[in-house]
Amino acid sequence: MQVLDENGAVVKALPEFAKERTQIIELYRAMVLNRAFDAKAIALQRTGRLGTYASSLGQEAVAVGTAAAMAEDDVLLPSFRGHGSQLWRGVTMVELFQFWGGDERGNDFARPRQDFPVCIPVASHIPHAVGVALAMQMRGERRAAVCIFGDGATSKGDFYEALNIAGVWNLPVVFVINNNQWAISVPRSAQTAAETLAQKAIAAGLPGIQVDGNDVVAMRYSVEQALDRARADGGATLIEALTYRMGDHTTADDASRYRDDADVSHHWKLEPVARLRSYLQQAGLWTREDEESLLKECAKDVESAAQAYLDIPGRSPESIFDHLYYSLPAPLAAQRSAMLAEQIPDA
Secondary structure (H helix, E strand, O other), X not given: OOOEOOOOOEOOOOOHHHHOXXXXXXXXXXXXXXXXXXXXXHHHHHOOOOOOOOOOOXXXXXXXXXXXXXXXXXXXXXXXXXXXXHHHOOOOHHHHHHHHOOOHHHHOOOOOOOOOOOEOOOOOHHHHHHHHHHHHHHHOOOOOEEEEEEHHHHHOHHHHHHHHHHHHOOOOEEEEEEEOOEEOOEEHHHOOXXXXXXXXXXXXXXXXXXXXXXXXXXXXXXXXXXHHHHHOOOOOEEEEEEOOOOOOOOOOOOHHHOOOHHHHHHHHOOOHHHHHHHHHHHOOOOOHHHHHHHHHHHHHHHHHHHHHHHOOOOOOHHHHHOOOOOOOOHHXXXXXXXXXXXXXXXX
């Protein structure tokens, strides 16, 4: 499924939302903001003010297109590259900086309250999405769960088990594979002999489609179709979004050790932000002045959020125990007491 090719040319009839200047500009702004946030997060990590961070560079259309298709009362279950989806749905940049800075209060979203926190373990949130969808079905609700994960997750048992039960129980859930071609240092070709990841839906009795994950219009349209189907008791859908991880797996990784620079350079020609900008310019919907204004606006917003995050007082060391259990088990309670006893009072 592709609407805009790598040059921004229209190759399939535009969906109705893409004919509205306001809506298409909103998609572009969200991707630009996602990229600006990403760059600032990496800068904060490199200067010791943020923890290990997973960049979404080059994959913005998957996150933004997916979230843009969702209704407000749908539930998002993101993995660790879902910044664009979360920002679209109302999670603030300050909250995201907090989370990646090691402060769990960042997951206490002001909105959307029912969306799940970032999932760091690979694939473990896919069965959670099935559970959410089952609850919606049992309550007779016309909404759906949306779960985004990487290509590496499709090699885990969690993935197959979740797809299987989603098919058996005809659940309202949409699975989105962010196929960025790399599971840390393992290329997609070394993970599976399947010709596509989308066809893994067949064994579960689900429809599976491939989408150009660098085309935000195709992404939004495809997820919208899947969500309409889910809410109408049509069951789950598996979407494979084809994109590319332009940066390292995380800030703890060095992709140059296992990846060819020429391959990365090739994929820069396909990336989603430049593609949509080309379309907008060709359609007469975007000017150089518009671009400069947007870049300044996004930079200002990101810098303001980063400073607000840095201004938040640090947590006390014992807070590491606060959200583990409702009632702290005795061994951990003893560790907490020992930590408090060893703390040196402020001078």
